[in-house]
Amino acid sequence: MSRTLAEKVWSDHIIHEGEGLPDLLYIDLHLIHEVTSPQAFDGLRAAGRPLRRPDLTVATEDHNIPTFDVDKPIADPVSRIQVETLRENCKEFGVTLFPLGNVEQGIVHVVGPQMGLTQPGMTIVCGDSHTSTHGAFGALAFGIGTSEVEHVMATQALPLKPFKTMAINVEGALPEGVTAKDIILAVIAQIGTSGGQGYVLEYRGSAIKALSMEGRMTVCNMSIEAGARAGMIAPDSTTFDYIKGKPHAPYGKDWESAVSYWETLNTDPDAQFDREITIDASALRPFVTWGTNPGQGLPLDQVVPDPKAVSDPVERAAIENALAYMDLRPGQPLKEITVDTVFLGSCTNGRIEDLRAAAQVIKNRKVADGVRLLVVPGSTRVRIEAEAEGLDQVFLDAGAEWRGAGCSMCLAMNPDKLSPGERSASTSNRNFEGRQGPGGRTHLVSPEVAAATAVRGTLSAPTDLAEV
Amino acid sequence: MDAFTVHTGTAAPLHRSNVDTDQIIPAEYLKRITRHGFEDALFASWRKDPDFVLNRPEYQGVSILVAGPDFGTGSSREHAVWALQDFGFRVVLCSRFADIFRGNSGKGGLLAAVIPQAAIEELWEIVEADPAILITVDLQERKVNAGEFTCNFEVDDYVRWRLLEGLDDIGITLEHSDVISEFEKRRPGFLPSLG
Numbered sequence: 001m002s003r004t005l006a007e008k009v010w011s012d013h014i015i016h017e018g019e020g021l022p023d024l025l026y027i028d029l030h031l032i033h034e035v036t037s038p039q040a041f042d043g044l045r046a047a048g049r050p051l052r053r054p055d056l057t058v059a060t061e062d063h064n065i066p067t068f069d070v071d072k073p074i075a076d077p078v079s080r081i082q083v084e085t086l087r088e089n090c091k092e093f094g095v096t097l098f099p100l101g102n103v104e105q106g107i108v109h110v111v112g113p114q115m116g117l118t119q120p121g122m123t124i125v126c127g128d129s130h131t132s133t134h135g136a137f138g139a140l141a142f143g144i145g146t147s148e149v150e151h152v153m154a155t156q157a158l159p160l161k162p163f164k165t166m167a168i169n170v171e172g173a174l175p176e177g178v179t180a181k182d183i184i185l186a187v188i189a190q191i192g193t194s195g196g197q198g199y200v201l202e203y204r205g206s207a208i209k210a211l212s213m214e215g216r217m218t219v220c221n222m223s224i225e226a227g228a229r230a231g232m233i234a235p236d237s238t239t240f241d242y243i244k245g246k247p248h249a250p251y252g253k254d255w256e257s258a259v260s261y262w263e264t265l266n267t268d269p270d271a272q273f274d275r276e277i278t279i280d281a282s283a284l285r286p287f288v289t290w291g292t293n294p295g296q297g298l299p300l301d302q303v304v305p306d307p308k309a310v311s312d313p314v315e316r317a318a319i320e321n322a323l324a325y326m327d328l329r330p331g332q333p334l335k336e337i338t339v340d341t342v343f344l345g346s347c348t349n350g351r352i353e354d355l356r357a358a359a360q361v362i363k364n365r366k367v368a369d370g371v372r373l374l375v376v377p378g379s380t381r382v383r384i385e386a387e388a389e390g391l392d393q394v395f396l397d398a399g400a401e402w403r404g405a406g407c408s409m410c411l412a413m414n415p416d417k418l419s420p421g422e423r424s425a426s427t428s429n430r431n432f433e434g435r436q437g438p439g440g441r442t443h444l445v446s447p448e449v450a451a452a453t454a455v456r457g458t459l460s461a462p463t464d465l466a467e468v
Numbered sequence: 469m470d471a472f473t474v475h476t477g478t479a480a481p482l483h484r485s486n487v488d489t490d491q492i493i494p495a496e497y498l499k500r501i502t503r504h505g506f507e508d509a510l511f512a513s514w515r516k517d518p519d520f521v522l523n524r525p526e527y528q529g530v531s532i533l534v535a536g537p538d539f540g541t542g543s544s545r546e547h548a549v550w551a552l553q554d555f556g557f558r559v560v561l562c563s564r565f566a567d568i569f570r571g572n573s574g575k576g577g578l579l580a581a582v583i584p585q586a587a588i589e590e591l592w593e594i595v596e597a598d599p600a601i602l603i604t605v606d607l608q609e610r611k612v613n614a615g616e617f618t619c620n621f622e623v624d625d626y627v628r629w630r631l632l633e634g635l636d637d638i639g640i641t642l643e644h645s646d647v648i649s650e651f652e653k654r655r656p657g658f659l660p661s662l663g
Contacts, residue, residue: 015651038501055663078499096662117660129544145546147575155641194538254658293486318485411495432490
């Protein structure tokens with residue numbers, strides 16, 4: 001029978017199935033971090049259960065850690081206790097941890113791929129909704145809550161109802177200056193924040209094939225913003241080349257066995273998706289969000305929408321609320337919006353290629369007066385690699401702050417926050433009210449748009465910059 | 469987990485769509501390592517407004533939230549479910565829940581019941597006309613009743629069974645330990661391991 005990529009990976013992991021029951025799926029890799037794991041470890045202890053497969057579990061510190069003074073004890077006592085709790089739990093249950101200061105430390109979704117732990121055909125979970133990132137490798141990867149974290153710790157399995165499948169066909173060549181981030185923001189604007197609910201998205205088509213692994217991760221990362229728990233891309237030579245030689249990549253005979261399996265991981269030509277949409281990549285332009293959910297986005301050369309033009313009362317109220325919160329008026333050109341802060345980083349756009357792209361735009365230019373540019377590498381390895389290439393100096397020369405690795409201002413659990421009323425252009429994934437600090441206002445953008453915006457102080461594309 | 473069969477209580481209308489889990493509980497409150505004590509964190513930002521629905525005197529003591537579409541989007545934080553429960557909610561009614569939030573609710577014993585948006589709007593009117601009206605949510609019958617109003621709701625069969633029985637999900641999976649071990653023997657040798 002013809003099957004989609006998601007169905008193949010799913011069926012290869014069924015441990016047990018029964019009439020009227022969810023399928024019991026085996027989990028190949030469990031990533032954990034300090035925020036969503038302490039109550040799960042407590043649950044194991046309370047029930048007297050061991051952690052079944054410490055060898056398939058890996059932990060890092062990312063959400064609740066500072067990005068400066070990382071060699072000193074964490075100043076916030078509540079944060080310090082949470083991080084220390086992770087360290088104690090990992091020690092007690094035998095889980096490998098990459099703590100602050102370790103060269104492998106970083107955002108959990110940057111660490112897995114860079115260590116070669118993320119491979120095609122795997123099932124990967126984490127108590128974080130952006131686990132969908134790993135789907136870029138053809139893995140079935142999705143975020144789970146803390147009860148499920150405990151479930152996986154205890155059993156290495158999860159009872160799950162099969163997802164429906166949706167093909168997102170992105171065909172054609174991206175115009176110059178249009179990126180993976182613009183693809184996914186356009187997808188979310190088209191299908192909405194609930195369009196993917198209950199589905200695994202499979203991104204397909206020539207524009208997706210042409211993306212690097214970093215770009216594919218950016219696309220899959222934001223599947224959750226379209227309501228889908230997981231997004232996937234069929235592995236190909238780009239994928240295999242990226243994995244080869246990574247610390248946990250198979251080698252020798254194992255490499256050959258792995259590749260011959262990985263090559264079967266694609267949707268059969270006559271397989272049926274439950275839903276299909278098509279996007280013309282050649283018509284895309286740099287995209288930016290204007291509202292308070294990631295579906296409220298438009299090409300950067302457009303104007304703020306008018307709620308009066310919308311007939312659906314729920315939708316109209318949502319736009320009115322968003323404009324009031326964002327302090328924007330209908331008809332205002334998006335390029336006239338001024339920002340206070342630009343955040344470059346996160347599991348969406350904190351990888352080396354993202355930093356290179358932004359550095360190329362900002363090189364020999366200066367951050368606008370009154371604008372703060374915060375550059376936060378996705379992992380310590382990304383930071384080291386960037387420094388070896390001199391990217392840190394490019395950012396510092398422009399007037400940016402160069403920080404240690406972590407989630408940082410993407411969710412503002414650490415000291416990197418917007419103040420009330422402050423506005424950011426951010427390469428992260430969520431523009432929810434207060435996401436980057438209480439009262440803060442967020443516009444989601446690509447690294448290239450972030451860099452250009454930092455230079456001009458208003459939402460801008462690189463093509464808006466004067467020659468240097 | 470405590471069993472859930474029938475719940476009767478008063479309700480609060482939440483006239484908002486796309487209520488993301490950052491609104492339900494801002495990240496600042498996720499620094500805590502406990503499983504309880506999040507009642508102060510629920511809708512922390514909106515509760516600073518004295519006119520916010522949960523601050524109004526007529527909606528004190530509510531246990532049912534009647535929410536606009538796409539409730540619980542965004543972050544996977546199960547703290548969102550815990551904060552709702554700690555505040556006193558047993559049921560959220562909505563026309564569309566985000567997947568992860570709905571899953572987390574089922575695990576924690578909060579009933580996320582799906583009814584059409586038209587029924588949500590009817591309930592908003594009923595509750596606003598009489599905030600003291602008692603609403604009954606019957607999981608056995610999958611029905612919501614409020615005075616003359618009655619409506620069937622949708623909930624996943626497996627979640628319903630577990631809630632009705634108050635079953636421990638992990639315990640159910642552990643009954644399959646043998647087949648899990650068998651499966652592990654068949655896993656390809658090239659898969660990564662930290663061991």
